[in-house]
Amino acid sequence: MAHHHHAHGHDEHRHEQGRHDHEHLDWAEMAPLLESQAELFTPLYEHALAWLAKEVTEPGLIVDAGSGPGVISGLFAETFPGARIVAVDGSEPLLERALARAERLGAGDRFATLTGDMPGVLAELDYPADLLWASRSIHHLGDQGAALAACVERLAPGGTLAVMEGGLPSRFLPRDIGFGRPGLKARIDAVEEDRFTRMREELPGSVAQVEDWPALLTAAGLHHTRSRTFLLDLPAPVPDRARAYVVESLTRTRDMLGEHLDPDDRAALDRLVDPDDPASVHHRPDVFVLAAHTVHAGVRPV
Ligand SMILES: C[S@@+](CC[C@H](N)C(=O)[O-])C[C@H]1O[C@@H](n2cnc3c(N)ncnc32)[C@H](O)[C@@H]1O
Secondary structure (H helix, E strand, O other): OOOOOOHHHHHHHHHHHOOHHHHHHHOEEEEEEHHHHHHHOHHHHHHHHHHHHOOOOOOEEEEHHHHHHHHHHHHHHHHHHEEEEEEOOOOHHHHHHHHHHHHOOOOHHEEEEEEOOOOOOHHHHHOOOOEEEEEEOOOHHHHHHHHHHHHHOEEEEEOOOOEEEEEEEEEOOOOOOOOOOOHHHHHHHHHHHHHHHHHHHHHOOOOOOOHHHHHHHHHHHOEEEEEEEEEEOOOOOOOOOHHHHHHHHHHHHHHHHHOOOOOHHHHHHHHHHHHOOOOOOOOOOOEEEEEEEEEEEEEOOO
């Protein structure tokens, strides 16, 4: 998922001219999608949080850095009923959603938000964090090593930094879908990798980095680094909201990356997202969601 852009015809055009793609990332506009997606992925996050909870006991302050609409921040509030939570993000409208969610969960009194550009804004936190979580946000920052160092600086001694980065590309359909050349999603993933590379290259202050997250955490001064991958496994037949996610995801792929696929693959993708086609993901019985996200964690020495 990770890489949300909106589908505007002119974006594609600018892209071709090598302009700055990320300037058109409108996170607030992505809010409903980010939120429904995070809600669908809740079982995965719950497993990740249960894993963290085994080693992070009774944190006083949890910071969700790059929280977006705060679905995971809300899960932190539920998993750690004694903790205060601060959701940090560059997008004020997303943080408003995060706060509203915390209030719905009855955790509004121990929930706060901080708006600003990461990593600099982290310096504005009033207290050091016992647990600092950053899921799929560090990769939006030009210098990921410096961003991790800024996170570590905001950790209390003995505090844990956990970043969710990497994993596996998601799968939604069998390899052979009955038309087109089998293996369409693997070829889409290859195009997506290139788009991700361009996105990173165009970030302000972009620094090329070997994406060895445990090594990066160690370099940022953390000990006891460990990684674990969590699955979202929604087999067919999927509930409507999972199907809606697959429709949205493939429609975005078609609009954003379609031009980079060969004509046969583009035609197959067009069929898959066409609501009038009985073989589309709107109707097929074989749609599933299989996703894998990795969490890398480390502890600041006491
Ligand atoms: C892919 S979303 C991840 C949201 C959430 N953590 C999740 O896993 O569902 C990335 C988030 O990072 C935020 N973000 C990206 N670049 C940022 C920056 N430079 N400063 C602050 N927030 C940023 C975006 O507003 C967005 O909410």
